Amino acid sequence: MADNKIKTDAVSSDEKQKEVKASKPSPLSDSATVRFARNIEISSQKPLPQYDTLENKAYKATSRGRSSDNLIAIVCERHLVPRRNAASVYSGIINPALIPVVSHGKVYWPPAKEERYVVVYKHVVGDRLLQPDQPKAMGWKQDRVMDVVVKPMVNILQDFRDKDFVHGAIRPSNMFADSTGQGLVLGDCLSTQPSYTQPSLFEPIERAQADPISRGKGTLPDDLYAFGVSLAVMLRSQDPLEGRSEEEVIHEKIKVGSYAAITGKDRFKGSILELLRGLLHDDPSQRWTIDEVLVWLDGRRLSPKQSLNYKKAARPILFNGEKYLRSQLLAMSLDKAPHETVKLIEEGVLEQWLSRSLEDDRAVERLREAHQSSIQYGRGSGYEDRLVANVASLLDTMGPIRFRGLRMAGDGVGAALYETIVNNRDLKLFADMFMQSIAMNWVTANENPNMDVSGLISKFDYCRNFLRQNKLGFGVERCLYLLSPEVPCLSPKLKKYYVSSPEDLMYAFESICEKGESPGLFIDRHSAAFLSVKDSKIIDSYLYDLNSADDHKNLLGNLKCLATIQKRSGLGKFPHIAKAFDKRLPVIYKRFHDQKVREKLKEGIDKHVKTGDLVKIAALIDSPDVHEKDFRGFREAMAEYSALQFEHDKLEKKLENEATFGRTTGKEFAALISGGLAALIILVTAFMFLSDKSVL
């Protein structure tokens, strides 16, 4: 075992730490120790640059529980999306060759003065097997590779298969010596999107062509490919692709196949050759599965697979001054000269080449369709980009979406959109991509067997519908959260918070209100879209109110939405949010006609504001009975006012001439008195006369 001790050319971690300390004075105060997950303390003053995952920085952390363990905390940058869901699966994999995750979640990160996602691993790793800046040829012997790498890695890959997990960062520079220095530990894969950290060399051709941020979720065959490349890098004595750019590496893989491109002049003997050929197969359906690797490991011989040869044209096509024999390579270059591409297509040169030199009638048919589809949206601005994207999709049916400089795998569009929004870049590209059927054309043309076609069609279709509506809860924001369910809410109001669930949103708002930084109305375009995707029942029924131009409706929509989250998630009280609402509630009180109802309502709400019960506040304000009673009372009052006014006007008119006022009635009354008196006199007279009493 001592012979197998892993030797690395890396500078020792302590030395590196010293260097960093010397070059960068700590910008933090002494108290910059962050408590995380009850018993973990992350020291923001003690970076561990040797364990950084590209932009994501690693820091020293310690566990303050029963045992005082050394830990590594990787703090995720805002533009990268940590794999929160995968982290739970990952923690269920118990394998000594896999760096154990201790905890993960959001934490307030003082250097950035905002919340960040952090992944904490056990510090069981030594130095990297290969430093990123070192030549990718380690020249290890086969036996050593078999003992140190193949066996533990196959074990890990088996676990990944069982747990349906994709690592997406298998490469020698992410493999570490274990604490004993005799074993191997596979490093971080949770702090970024899968394959984000992988150089093109370690990705299958179709994934390597996509931008690192938007390579998508990946599959186990992709991990197996990366494992194969890692083995080749360890075994080979020289790097045939040294000094080549990422694009040139892909070109070489397409031209000669991955195996030949990676192994170069190195000739491997024995059983390892079969393994490398099987793992480096460019056709994902032909690539060795983990079961085949296990069979091979058991010593059974498998028939060597023939490498995939991309179809080569009989004659080259001249494009932008260069000759191309393979349609995949041409597809990669089309967007470098969109004007030339349009000429190539409209003059029929490409069609002729596909039909005569490549003899691909299906591609010819698709080219016509792509041309038609591009013309459908006009020949004005955007036509060239549209045509380039559509034609590239049909020339490279396994490749990514290539549109205006972005290259995205179907399930990587969300990550690209997220990065674009975080970096405040132009979002029109995505709107055009969905609205002008570029994404949909790509799905139709793509022949990648690992792609979830129906899922993507449905998602892209939804996106197109969301983009047609510019209301709150729709638009490009909704597309983002639909395509990237793991991204945090990007509402500008929540800039300093890492909000990944409706519950987080509530706590973030409570914290903002507690600091006295009331965000005005809580729900904006981002939070509405975020909530709509997370749990449509929370918000969809209030979208009408939230989109209303009336202040009271908007405020009520906000209140009802937050109250619903509080109720559905069974959350505690939010007195500060309630207080913030209370300040704005007069707008809603004004929507009750009756002053008495308003006062009574205010009294009731004041009680609930103190207890932070948004559900009860919303119930009081939005009671249909109270509204109906109030409106009925108002109508009655209106009728009474009108009747009184009528009476008053009539009275006033009569009172204009006081001299005649009531005289008619007076005269009538006099007539009545006089009549009554006369009748009495007549009766008495008649009686007296009849009783022989002289009247006169």
Added chain:
Amino acid sequence: MAKKKTSKKNVSKNSGGKKKQNNKALKKQLFSVVGLLMAIVFLPTTFVLSISMLPTFAAFLVDRSKRKSKAITVGAMNLAGSVPFLLELWTEGHNFERGIEIITNPQAIIVMYAAAAVGYLIDWAMTGIIASFLLQRGKARAKSIKKRQAELIERWGKEVTGEVLVDKYGFTIEAKEE
């Protein structure tokens, strides 16, 4: 068709109104004829009444009100003053000579006209008292209406007046600034 129906309705309405008017006129005419016949049959009474009720005729001519309340007031008292003499006439022969005797008796004339004067007095006094009472009551009512209206506005807002532009829920439509 609809026009025809409405015109038919109008025609039937007009004919109904005319019928009523005709009936009234007929009744009036019948009443006048019966009255005239009675006056001729009871000529001495007619004679006495025509002299004794002169203040009532005067009041009837002076009174411009529609209901002729003043004439009724004066007339009632005038009649009450005349009744003892009429009874005398009817019990003592009911002839023209006795009628002239009564009329030429100054005491009778004084009683009859004094009674009419009491009628005038009642009319003057009661009209003044009642009008003054009604005026005060009217003023008080106007005041209480305003007070109640103010209460309604205070409780239900200015929308209750119906003088401001409101939406279907009864709330003021704010004029939007351009």
